[in-house]
Amino acid sequence: MYIKDLYTVESLYRENMVVKGYQFGKGDKAACIIGSLRGNELQQMYICSQLVRKLKELEANDCISSGKEILVVPVVNAYSMNVGKRFYGVEQTDLNRTFPGSSYGTSTARLTDAVLQQIKDYSYGIQFTSFYMQGEFVPHVRMMETGYQNTSLANLFGLPYVVVRKPKPIDTKTLNFNWQDEMTAAFSVYSNRSDEIDENAARQVVAAVLRFLTRMGILHYESHSGYISHVIKEEDLTDIHARKGGFFRPFVKAGEEVRYNQECAEIVDPYEGEILERIVAPTDGIIFFAHTNPLASENEILFRLIHRLHE
Amino acid sequence: MVEKVVEMELPVGEKLSIIKNRILPDSCEKEYEETGMLSKKLPRIALVTGIHGDELEGQYVCYEIARRIREQKENLTGIVDVYPAINPLGIENAVRSIPTSDMDMNRNFPGDTEGDPTEQLAAAVVADIAGADFCLDVHASDIFVKEIPQVRVSEEFSERMLPYAELLNVDMIWMNATATVHESTLAHSMNLLGIPTMVVEMGLGGRINKSYGNQVVDGIFNLMKKLGIWKGEIAIMQHPVVSTDGEVEFIRAEHVGIFLPAIEHNHYVREGDLIGEIVNPVDGTVRERITASRGGLIFTLREYPVVTHGALLARILV
Secondary structure: OEEEEEEEEOOOOOOOEEEEEEEEEOEEEEEEEEEEOOOOOHHHHHHHHHHHHHHHHHHHOOOEOOEEEEEEEEEOOHHHHHHOOOOEOOOOEOHHHOOOOOOOOOHHHHHHHHHHHHHOOOOEEEEEOOOOOOEEEOOEEEEEOOOOOOHHHHHOOOOOEEEEEOOOHHHHHOHHHHHHHOOOEEEEEEOOOOOOOOHHHHHHHHHHHHHHHHHOOOEOOOOOOOOOOEEEEHHHOEEEEOOOOEEEEEOOOOOOEEOOOOEEEEEEOOOOOOEEEEEEOOOOEEEEEEEOOOEEOOOOEEEEEEEOOOO | OEEEEEEEEOOOOOEEEEEEEEEOOHHHHHHHHHHOOOOOOOOEEEEEEOOOOOOOHHHHHHHHHHHHHHHOHHHEOOEEEEEOOOOHHHHHOOOOOEOOOOEOHHHOOOOOOOOOHHHHHHHHHHHHHOOOOEEEEEEEOOOOEEEEEEEEEOHHHHHHHHHHHOOOOOOEEEEOOOOOOOOOOHHHHHHHOOOOEEEEEEEOOOOOOHHHHHHHHHHHHHHHHHOOOEOOOOOOOOOOEEEOHHHEEEEEOOOOEEEEEOOOOOOEEOOOOEEEEEEEOOOOEEEEEEEOOOOEEEEEEEOOOEEOOOOEEEEEEO
8 A cells, every 4th residue: 555645725824735645556546436515525534544444455456456546545535524514725625516616716726626636537536425415315426417427337246226316416526527527437325324324335435346346356355246336317206305394203213114195204393393294205115315414494305215126 | 574585493493594684665565565566567686795704894885885775765666685794604603615514615506406514505695686677796805905996807798798887986906806807606597597786896705895885885875776666866886996907016925924015005106116025023134024015906915914925915996
């Protein structure tokens, strides 16, 4: 393993923030794995740390294919992580909305440009990222429909689902989109949560990445075959909204199967404790996303359901 | 008359409301109050502000527009819809984004009626403005740099928008300022819907500059007169400088430290003039002396002293 400094951010009164890359193997830039871009992406950084630990072990056992290089960047935005902020710097910018960046732009643009320059030549790019809504996901691989996306490749992670999303204008500023623009086959891998550590989910994602690297000939490693992924389009998910604001009391979790009309949650009056609304499943399906904040506003998306899919 | 554009129940005993003040000619008020509509078509302008909760210059503009119309109501010949707070929670909490989601409201347009709460709010605002003859989105700068009153227009809509922009009594029209006219903004979304929409920027985040506000309000009355919404007297207008991105020189920090400007905002500099210094308070040294690489008008100047690499210090219109 070779640790290299990818970029250094200077500060007046804080220690410099060094973006570190952990390189395994030597040769073709085969795969790059990026962890936390946002300060609350704790699970994402944790998964990377476990991946680094595992790759160290595999490298010591000569399991990295000769002529192949893997780079792991556990965290880009350590400054925000250390102060409990999601976004970056004094201007509180979302790094994952500032790609491709610019070497002569703002401090944020310089950071994202420097990172992209260091990672753009890898054949495969894997980013552990988070969703803007606070909640729990079924682990999945997400791809943007850029024209370059390849769901067959995404299947090789062996996670239960592959989601294809039509990019909105704002998505064009994400790492995933810009990585694909640089002709890297880019995948966003979603674990279940962001702001707390889930060991089982982390193990599942580490295994999925190792499985993918093995199938792409980058590692020699025996692993379970995983799932044959179910490919879904994001626009086909059925959203279940709250119609009242109050406490959110869920009865089902991400990954569970629900039946038509099954009670999934209640909205409870925050003052008097009475049930204001019973949230029922509008169709049979599997809970793909579940809101986890104990409070919910009117119109909040409480669940996203994979319509008429059974376990 | 104050109306709710959209309201949404927050978790604990509060409704989030986006409001507008619909100001009508006296002769139309009774009919509108009774029926919620007007039998004859009147020209309508939508004045929007408060998308970013830390930009308050538009608060004064809304106040002054409503005040001047009230004083000369007989001159009103159309509809003025004033939307003072598109992001009310942001304004009340002094944050730029929507506090509940940390999302930039101006990256969520045109919204989605079936989407998350932010997208639904955005969609409701777009639907309410739709049908207007003109929309003006008033922004301030952020809390870091101060701006002269200016209109920012994307190149895509520049030919159509330039004649309107020249009416607004601003100091400058900046074509193709891409960050502000991003595709997910209100302005871009409304322009795509065929509603001529412009963005005005001025002053500083978290502050109100009445002089700038009055200048832009004079321009808005000039625009309303051209749109047939106002028949009263208007002030003498100034002619703005029209610039493209190629005529704007960005000056950024190349060192970290404390920026001490050596010039005044909205003043001309010559090539080689000192713009400011980045100093180190720890040891009393100067880390960087910033001079003008080209002469021109300092239309943007940093107000927030702490800087890192890449921080915007000034922009010069050459």
